[in-house]
Amino acid sequence: MAGLPHGAEKINDNRPDNKHRYCVVMCGGIGTRFWPYSRTDMPKQFIDILGTGRTLLQMTVDRLLPLIPMENMLVVTNARYADLVKEQLPELDPSQILLEPDRRNTAPCIAWAAYHLAAKDPEATMIVTPSDHFITRERLFEAEVLRGFEFIEEHDALLTLGVNPTRPDTGYGYIQVGSPVTSDVSRVKTFTEKPDLELARVFVDSGEFLWNAGIFLWKASVIKEAIARWLPDLAAELDLGADCFGTPRENDFINAHFGLCPRISIDYGVMQKADNVCVERVEFGWSDLGTWGSVYDNSPKNRDSNVTQNCNVLTYDSTGNIFAVRDRKLVVASGLHGYIVADTGDVLMICPITAEQSIRQIVSDVESRFNGKFV
Amino acid sequence: MAGLPHGAEKINDNRPDNKHRYCVVMCGGIGTRFWPYSRTDMPKQFIDILGTGRTLLQMTVDRLLPLIPMENMLVVTNARYADLVKEQLPELDPSQILLEPDRRNTAPCIAWAAYHLAAKDPEATMIVTPSDHFITRERLFEAEVLRGFEFIEEHDALLTLGVNPTRPDTGYGYIQVGSPVTSDVSRVKTFTEKPDLELARVFVDSGEFLWNAGIFLWKASVIKEAIARWLPDLAAELDLGADCFGTPRENDFINAHFGLCPRISIDYGVMQKADNVCVERVEFGWSDLGTWGSVYDNSPKNRDSNVTQNCNVLTYDSTGNIFAVRDRKLVVASGLHGYIVADTGDVLMICPITAEQSIRQIVSDVESRFNGKFV
Numbered sequence: 001m002a003g004l005p006h007g008a009e010k011i012n013d014n015r016p017d018n019k020h021r022y023c024v025v026m027c028g029g030i031g032t033r034f035w036p037y038s039r040t041d042m043p044k045q046f047i048d049i050l051g052t053g054r055t056l057l058q059m060t061v062d063r064l065l066p067l068i069p070m071e072n073m074l075v076v077t078n079a080r081y082a083d084l085v086k087e088q089l090p091e092l093d094p095s096q097i098l099l100e101p102d103r104r105n106t107a108p109c110i111a112w113a114a115y116h117l118a119a120k121d122p123e124a125t126m127i128v129t130p131s132d133h134f135i136t137r138e139r140l141f142e143a144e145v146l147r148g149f150e151f152i153e154e155h156d157a158l159l160t161l162g163v164n165p166t167r168p169d170t171g172y173g174y175i176q177v178g179s180p181v182t183s184d185v186s187r188v189k190t191f192t193e194k195p196d197l198e199l200a201r202v203f204v205d206s207g208e209f210l211w212n213a214g215i216f217l218w219k220a221s222v223i224k225e226a227i228a229r230w231l232p233d234l235a236a237e238l239d240l241g242a243d244c245f246g247t248p249r250e251n252d253f254i255n256a257h258f259g260l261c262p263r264i265s266i267d268y269g270v271m272q273k274a275d276n277v278c279v280e281r282v283e284f285g286w287s288d289l290g291t292w293g294s295v296y297d298n299s300p301k302n303r304d305s306n307v308t309q310n311c312n313v314l315t316y317d318s319t320g321n322i323f324a325v326r327d328r329k330l331v332v333a334s335g336l337h338g339y340i341v342a343d344t345g346d347v348l349m350i351c352p353i354t355a356e357q358s359i360r361q362i363v364s365d366v367e368s369r370f371n372g373k374f375v
Numbered sequence: 376m377a378g379l380p381h382g383a384e385k386i387n388d389n390r391p392d393n394k395h396r397y398c399v400v401m402c403g404g405i406g407t408r409f410w411p412y413s414r415t416d417m418p419k420q421f422i423d424i425l426g427t428g429r430t431l432l433q434m435t436v437d438r439l440l441p442l443i444p445m446e447n448m449l450v451v452t453n454a455r456y457a458d459l460v461k462e463q464l465p466e467l468d469p470s471q472i473l474l475e476p477d478r479r480n481t482a483p484c485i486a487w488a489a490y491h492l493a494a495k496d497p498e499a500t501m502i503v504t505p506s507d508h509f510i511t512r513e514r515l516f517e518a519e520v521l522r523g524f525e526f527i528e529e530h531d532a533l534l535t536l537g538v539n540p541t542r543p544d545t546g547y548g549y550i551q552v553g554s555p556v557t558s559d560v561s562r563v564k565t566f567t568e569k570p571d572l573e574l575a576r577v578f579v580d581s582g583e584f585l586w587n588a589g590i591f592l593w594k595a596s597v598i599k600e601a602i603a604r605w606l607p608d609l610a611a612e613l614d615l616g617a618d619c620f621g622t623p624r625e626n627d628f629i630n631a632h633f634g635l636c637p638r639i640s641i642d643y644g645v646m647q648k649a650d651n652v653c654v655e656r657v658e659f660g661w662s663d664l665g666t667w668g669s670v671y672d673n674s675p676k677n678r679d680s681n682v683t684q685n686c687n688v689l690t691y692d693s694t695g696n697i698f699a700v701r702d703r704k705l706v707v708a709s710g711l712h713g714y715i716v717a718d719t720g721d722v723l724m725i726c727p728i729t730a731e732q733s734i735r736q737i738v739s740d741v742e743s744r745f746n747g748k749f750v
Contacts, residue, residue, distance in 0.1 A: 036707075316730075332411075345704075351708070362691070
């Protein structure tokens with residue numbers, strides 16, 4: 001350690017600003033794309049989908065712990081997942097888990113967290129992050145998030161992280177970069193929806209577009225102001241409980257009022273409208289793990305290019321498969337190329353990786369055919 | 376019932392000869408071809424491989440019960456399978472289960488059964504049948520087996536059943552028919568090994584060749600004489616216990632001497648040598664269920680030509696598969712054609728039906744790689 005700058009190995013202890021920095025982990029999603037591995041009662045963020053030994057939620061908290069004290073972590077999830085969060089993050093105090101009584105998209109989720117934090121700490125700054133994405137180059141992530149905190153501590157801006165695109169991915173939204181504010185941060189010119197391949201190529205080649213990672217940084221007070229301006233109905237609903245946030249009455253208030261908040265995303269409701277939106281260009285590796293294909297891409301492969309998770313696999317003339325099978329089961333495959341083999345004990349799915357877009361239809365068919373069983 | 380001939384519905388009660396007729400079910404095999412569905416501790420004959428609700432052993436006994444009283448059934452199996460036999464055939468008295476201490480091929484198995492029955496009933500006649508084959512047209516089977524009993528009751532012959540071939544199968548042995556003895560029974564000219572396809576076609580087209588079903592009928596005394604003549608070492612070993620058979624000392628004698636009997640098949644040791652061998656041409660449907668392909672052929676199929684056993688199956692663009700999966704598991708398959716999908720809880724195997732000959736190699740690989748686990 002002698003060669004490191006003083007305190008570099010214990011970044012928390014040496015940063016006086018650290019105590020006002022909070023992390024809000026959005027953990028209420030119920031994706032179907034990883035069925036049967038993910039289920040309504042066990043969504044993707046609670047699963048060790050990459051076979052690392054840690055779930056995506058745990059990895060999300062792990063990677064922010066060098067920057068944010070554990071007591072400043074906040075997990076917002078659906079009430080039905082309370083036990084899963086407690087089980088996977090036993091270090092959290094129950095007061096650090098905000099339980100949504102209802103699914104209302106990201107704006108009400110983030111608004112509640114902002115009201116909660118602002119009541120608790122008027123100087124609160126926050127990073128808002130999905131709980132089910134995958135990030136590589138974590139040291140770079142730390143440095144870039146730190147830079148983001150420093151930026152929003154100095155500017156009353158809504159900062160989003162824009163990932164330098166490495167390929168013309170048609171599964172992501174893009175952010176067009178505008179005029180620079182600092183060397184790393186610029187104004188946002190436009191947010192775009194998922195482009196077709198031709199447009200995605202134009203985006204990437206232009207150098208002006210970044211992937212929208214859905215990770216935000218801002219002061220709690222600044223996002224509250226933005227919500228008051230751009231989503232006045234939402235602000236009005238939460239303002240009714242102004243004296244409840246940070247008190248024992250907060251949960252009762254939320255249970256009574258959250259269902260009355262408008263269903264809207266923070267992107268559509270605030271980011272695409274506000275005039276103080278900035279983007280920090282980041283270089284860390286990022287995937288939203290939105291598809292089995294991205295899980296395949298982000299997982300270690302054996303010499304036959306198969307991904308094998310939590311199972312013993314013996315393959316003959318079989319390449320490019322994902323074997324996601326629980327409980328150290330033995331899987332023997334012969335003559336199988338490019339398939340997802342997902343086995344969860346009660347369900348076995350065998351599906352070409354290239355046909356994974358049909359999983360939504362499969363889940364719908366299973367749901368209607370078996371009266372909700374297996375879903 | 377009024378229109379039926381008197382007693383036709385209760386054939387047992389009306390056949391005085393019936394009480395000397397015995398059935399010997401050979402039940403000691405340990406095939407690997409249905410791995411992972413069959414295991415060393417659960418061979419094919421103990422499995423409901425066709426998904427009918429009855430195991431192959433149970434079906435074997437079921438189809439002979441119209442001809443043979445239950446108390447005249449004898450099951451010869453390996454000592455390790457004693458509990459499985461008792462569980463699947465609870466109607467048997469323990470004295471009806473002969474437990475081989477060792478695997479010695481079919482000649483010692485049949486010889487023991489013949490010594491056992493001859494000691495018990497000097498007039499005993501017997502049908503010897505594998506426990507893991509599949510037979511259709513069971514009324515025809517009954518009539519043809521009855522005819523076989525009548526033949527060997529009148530002739531001191533070794534009678535084998537020859538199935539009229541419906542295709543040039545290269546997986547079966549063939550019997551060449553010689554001069555006729557009765558309208559249904561002929562002398563055997565030759566037994567042949569499994570032919571290549573060209574030769575199999577010649578066999579079938581000639582009309583002179585029948586499939587060797589491995590089902591035999593004879594008097595116990597006649598097969599004893601044949602063994603004494605053609606397998607004198609085997610006869611000599613068993614003759615040492617001449618006064619033990621049919622007594623409480625029989626099992627001790629067998630445990631001491633069975634392992635000293637030569638390992639040889641009844642076909643090679645007796646049938647291919649003896650001069651009193653006859654064949655009855657039979658027309659019932661027969662398969663040795665020697666391959667997953669034959670299980671596929673003999674199983675009911677859904678409208679996508681998939682065979683689904685003991686499982687819920689939802690398929691998309693998937694045809695010609697066998698899904699042999701336990702415990703009503705849900706299987707979803709997409710873009711899968713002509714595969715065996717066998718799931719036994721601890722093992723999942725996905726293998727093209729056309730590659731099933733490699734299962735022996737797979738089992739060998741699994742055995743060496745996992746120290747005997749999973750086999």
